[in-house]
Amino acid sequence: MIPELFSLAGIGLLSSLGLGIASKRLAVEVDPRLEKILEALPGANCGACGYAGCNAFAKAVLEETAPLNGCVAGGEETTNKVAAVLGKSVEKGERAIAVVACSGTRTQARLRFLYQGIDDCRAAVNVGGGDKACPYGCLGLGSCQKVCPFGAITIEDNLASIDPEKCVGCGLCVDECPRDVIHLVPADAAVQVLCSSHETGRNVRSFCHVGCIGCGACERVCPFNAVTVSDNLAEINLEKCVACGLCIEVCPQNTIQDFIGVPQKAFIDSAACVSCGRCKTVCPFNAITGDKQSPYTVLADKCRGCGLCVRQCKVDAVTLREVF
């Protein structure tokens, strides 16, 4: 009994000694910051940063080969955390989301033949260029859905749609789409053209009820020159767009869609108003009435909440308020 006990204890002692020495001698040095960065990252290993997973990205950040805000999935929060670990500061970036620029569902857009084959857009385009008659439209077989690591994409009625809440703007779906109908847009883009077709209006009408026909109504109506029609497709310059929504109303095909959210209207504080009239001059909708004797007022039915008057007012009497 006793000798066994001693011999076992001896073996234990010897091996623990060996292990102890090995752990000191053969230790792989890991930057302690790596662990912390990894903790800060979402850990989805989506690869949207261009590296093979979060670990590789963290290493690249430490080696300063990757930018601090490289993790698109984590967004601003993660960037700040990573920056804090390294003791650096970052510039603020804009959040982008992916949008499917097509609204041709099975009922809206015609199919040109019966497709029987595997459910994948990239495979379907090899067969006669895809079954949707529109050569630019979403095929709705879900190649984008398969690559989205965040479950933000759903396919309904032959059309992909992206949940703006879940989308992190990693751009994997943009790469995957064989028809190039998915674009990255700023998350606050209020007005969007949901069509990618460069076909002539006549052709579009022959196969789709909701495609852009390049009629130019939006271009003509826009008071801010934010909409241009080139190559049969309307395009909105988001820097100029003030989300007044006029183009949405005139579009005969309902191609331009509203992402404005809660509408806003201008409101003039009569106490602060100095009756200078600058707001009235600038309003493109004639929504402001009054004269130089008394405070100006906003006609709520005409106001579109573009905010030009707010910017124009020198005494901060005009504000935008949400209307319910």
Place this chain on the structure above:
Amino acid sequence: MKNLILHHFPGGIHPRDEKALTAHLPIEYAPIPSRVFIPISQHIGAPAEPLVKPGDSVTIGDKIAGARGFVSANIHASVTGVVRAIRPYPNASGRKTPAIEIETKGENQTFTPKIERKDALDLPPQALIPFIREAGIVGMGGATFPTHVKLSPPEDKPIHTLIINGVECEPFLTADHRLMLEFTSEILKGVQYLKHILGCDFTYFAIEVNKRDAIALMRRASRGQKVSVISLPMRYPQGAEKQLIQTIIGRQVPSGGLPMDVGAVVQNAGTTFALYEAIRWGKPLIERVTTVTGKGIATPKNIRVRVGTPVKDILDLCGGWREDPGKLILGGPMMGMNQFDDSVPITKGTSGILLLPAEEVGAYHPHTCIRCGRCVTVCPMGLLPNYLGVFSEHRRFTDAERHHLLDCIECGSCTFTCPAKRPLVQLIRYAKGEVLRRRKKAAAK
């Protein structure tokens, strides 16, 4: 004649050949279409560059688009007329590619040779290649690989075997069969030119046994010309280049390699005929023989048509659909391309127009793989289509590549034989596209 032991490529299938519909019909000449649409990309390689502009008058045989680079081919006007537009036009792949639209005008619609090169065999071999290149000759079996490239092997790869491919293993098609019967001596003259260019002393002329008359005729006509006409047992895809080489000389083209790696060159019988016309008469590739067949067409025909003729014109000529339309296929039933639009033009590689009535076209619902292994048995490349299909489905493209995905010749034997009705060729083609896309992406980085 040499004694020949036939080797066998692995696998293969035996679909019904259905050639009796058109095998007995002599080649007819199609009337000149009122308008032709000639795509600038009818071959493997870079698209040709248009040399004409709308409004130009062109005479038959004029070069209207020039080859861009070595692996590319010239394109010629197939009618006399006026260029109306160069615009995107539907082609057999279902996409729109730029095509030159010519409206036919004038009486002179037959090609009249300006030169006759009786002494072509006295010229140095290399001097013949520019004639082929100028005439825009491409492989007419369907792959449309520029012929001058095939005939200009690098110096370290000597060619010792020339094989003329008169196999025509695709069911339904009889264009090459009729060509061999009606233009026997012209084809054999083309063979002489090919032998001269490649410096081969001996040639194999492979024909499948279902064309007995062509075999007999070719044997008689080629006596004393050092051409061995080989009668091959029927098997699909025996007419595929790599399989034919393996059958005849018993060597496998290495993975990713070309026939010249085993010292062989294969030329289709139709290509050989076009090559004869190009060298002897300076005639560019402006027309080809195509088979209009299937149970869906009123009067099946073997017909010689101008490149760029819309399929619709030819269907009208043959009486149109006889029954409810099912499928319109350009090429053969195994490797041809299904069409949804009959305005697509005939190109240099259109070997047939196949019309299947609705009752012959089935809709299948693919099942999971039942692991019977039939596709493995029939694959002529010795691949594992079952695994390639599963890898593709699960987006495991690296694994697929490791299983020699890119060696697949897309012959369709696996899909033909699959009892679970899996779309194996489509899965493989999809995976190929993805693998190539990833490579391109990696190269760009």
